[in-house]
Amino acid sequence: MSNTSHRYLVLISKIIFFYSIFYVVMKILAIFQGAWLIPNLILSLPYVIFAMVGGIMVKRNSYHWAYVIAGAIIISLIRYYEQEWMVQLHNYFN
Numbered sequence: 001m002s003n004t005s006h007r008y009l010v011l012i013s014k015i016i017f018f019y020s021i022f023y024v025v026m027k028i029l030a031i032f033q034g035a036w037l038i039p040n041l042i043l044s045l046p047y048v049i050f051a052m053v054g055g056i057m058v059k060r061n062s063y064h065w066a067y068v069i070a071g072a073i074i075i076s077l078i079r080y081y082e083q084e085w086m087v088q089l090h091n092y093f094n
Helices: 003-032 037-060 065-093
Strands: none
Touching (some): 003 037, 037 065
16 A cells, blocks of 8 residues: 555544544533433444544554445435434434
């Protein structure tokens, strides 16, 4: 792998890692401010997984393109359908 592509891999992996941490923290703060508990917890589960995997990758300093590709796809899907899924989950569990 070239040096440039490795730098992009590291950069994008860290962006996904830190974004996942930020998203989980924001969802926890929203829950404490009165947002729906179960839908927010369910929708933040993939971000928790990405944060844990990303933390391991950063600690070991070994990165993989599968993490970047899966992160980009799953984060995009969740953010695109988040409002719709939030209401559906709330209606299902209440």
